[in-house]
Amino acid sequence: QSALTQPRSVSGSPGQSVTISCTGTSSDVGGYNSVSWYQQHPGKAPKLMIYDVTKRPSGVPDRFSGSKSGNTASLTISGLQAEDESDYYCCSYAGSYTYVFGTGTKVTVL
Amino acid sequence: EVQLVESGGDLVQPGGSLRLSCAASGFTFNIVWMTWVRQAPGKGLEWVANIKQDGTEEYYVDSVKGRFTISRDNAKNSLYLQMNSLRAEDTAVYYCARVRPGYHDYWGQGTLVTVSS
Numbered sequence: 001q002s003a004l005t006q007p008r009s010v011s012g013s014p015g016q017s018v019t020i021s022c023t024g025t026s027s028d029v030g031g032y033n034s035v036s037w038y039q040q041h042p043g044k045a046p047k048l049m050i051y052d053v054t055k056r057p058s059g060v061p062d063r064f065s066g067s068k069s070g071n072t073a074s075l076t077i078s079g080l081q082a083e084d085e086s087d088y089y090c091c092s093y094a095g096s097y098t099y100v101f102g103t104g105t106k107v108t109v110l
Numbered sequence: 111e112v113q114l115v116e117s118g119g120d121l122v123q124p125g126g127s128l129r130l131s132c133a134a135s136g137f138t139f140n141i142v143w144m145t146w147v148r149q150a151p152g153k154g155l156e157w158v159a160n161i162k163q164d165g166t167e168e169y170y171v172d173s174v175k176g177r178f179t180i181s182r183d184n185a186k187n188s189l190y191l192q193m194n195s196l197r198a199e200d201t202a203v204y205y206c207a208r209v210r211p212g213y214h215d216y217w218g219q220g221t222l223v224t225v226s227s
Binding site for chain 1: 214
């Protein structure tokens with residue numbers, strides 16, 4: 001049950017694209033197509049942004065996209081906007097009805 | 111509108127106990143799994159426990175096994191977390207969330223548990 005590994009921080013200018021990686025193992029990220037991503041503003045509850053690796057819930061802008069290759073999942077924010085500045089966490093199903101979250105990444109809009 | 115409202119967070123001494131509650135509304139509570147996730151101050155999210163729709167199956171992160179118990183009352187649309195033998199490292203904001211297969215789609219605002227003497 002070790003946390004998934006994410007970069008501590010990423011940054012980009014408005015309009016640019018940033019990608020956040022999420023590295024796990026074959027027992028979690030690599031073993032299931034159940035990776036989700038959450039946005040969390042300071043002092044607020046997490047908000048679901050991506051589920052099932054690539055799917056976006058209703059209301060989430062299409063500039064947010066997800067992908068996975070092997071044991072690493074990724075979240076890409078295209079056309080970065082000021083309101084995207086936040087913390088982002090990945091999460092993967094890890095078997096036996098358990099889940100594991102990533103270490104979290106702070107996205108800064110320059 | 112889906113709403114999850116946690117309560118019960120407090121300051122408690124090491125070794126003490128606390129019971130958190132989560133009141134659910136806006137959806138059919140008894141057909142979904144529910145979960146608790148916590149976040150220590152300045153740290154990341156940590157999955158804590160899951161409970162099946164009818165309460166017959168529970169799953170925990172290793173660090174709380176034997177100390178925490180997740181339960182639910184479907185008649186009251188409520189989720190609970192009984193926390194015993196609390197440690198300083200249990201200090202966190204505790205969130206309840208609705209579980210869909212493979213992800214958590216709605217979250218409460220959280221309740222703060224502080225374990226300190």
